[in-house]
Structures are given as structure tokens and as C-alpha cells.
Amino acid sequence: MRILTVAFAGFLTLTSFAALDMQQYEFRALQDAKIPGRCVYSPISYDNVKLRIDWALNQGLITERASYWGKAYGYYPIVDMFSNQVAAICKGDLT
Incomplete structure (x- = not known):
């Protein structure tokens, strides 16, 4: 039982800090726009x-494909400064 608990805790740690891929990024952007x-x-x-997207990419918070999608459609990540995780994805001005 203890091994299973340790393995699950390790899995949560790895997945909670994984970079958002393009599908996750798009999904979050469209969901956050509805709230x-x-x-x-x-x-x-x-x-x-572009600056905010490039910063998140360099921090390993989003993937390169997610950064391309964000720049194409004008959605950028809001990063929580305490957890260093993407808290929301908001729409910028494309003009």
C-alpha cells in the first residue's frame, strides 16, 4: 500500500508540472473565455x-506548438507567481 501511495504521489508531481500542449492550451483558452x-x-x-507566450515557453509551462497556437489566435497564459503554473489563458488584442 505504501508503494502505491508513493507512486501515486510521484505521478501527481510529474503531471502537475507538465507543460500544456496545444490541445490543452486551446481547451483552457476557450473555457476561460466563457467564465x-x-x-x-x-x-x-x-x-x-508574444512576450508573455515566449516567457511561458522558456519556463517550460507550455509547448512550442501551444505557443504557435497562442500567437496565431492571440491567447496568452496568465502565470501564478507563487505556484509558477498557468492559472488562466486570456485573449489579447490582435490589432
Whole structure:
């Protein structure tokens, strides 16, 4: 039983810090867009969208394919500074 508990804890640790792939990123972006108040602010510029996506990619929080999708559709990750995990994915300004 103890071995199973340790193995499960290790699995949770590995999966909780895995980079979001393109399908997960797209799913989260579309889900977060439906939640009222999730991303309440003026949309950020496209240059800022790219900077935030590149930062998350360099931190290993998202995959390269997810970064391409985010840049193509203008969705960028909001990273929690305490857990260093993606808390939400919001829409930026594409103009």
C-alpha cells in the first residue's frame, strides 16, 4: 500500500508540472473565455501577447506548438507567481 501511495504521489508531481500542449492550451483558452470575470481588463497589445507566450515557453509551462497556437489566435497564459503554473489563458488584442 505504501508503494502505491508513493507512486501515486510521484505521478501527481510529474503531471502537475507538465507543460500544456496545444490541445490543452486551446481547451483552457476557450473555457476561460466563457467564465465571466476570468480575464477582466483591457486587452493587452499583440507584442505583449508574444512576450508573455515566449516567457511561458522558456519556463517550460507550455509547448512550442501551444505557443504557435497562442500567437496565431492571440491567447496568452496568465502565470501564478507563487505556484509558477498557468492559472488562466486570456485573449489579447490582435490589432
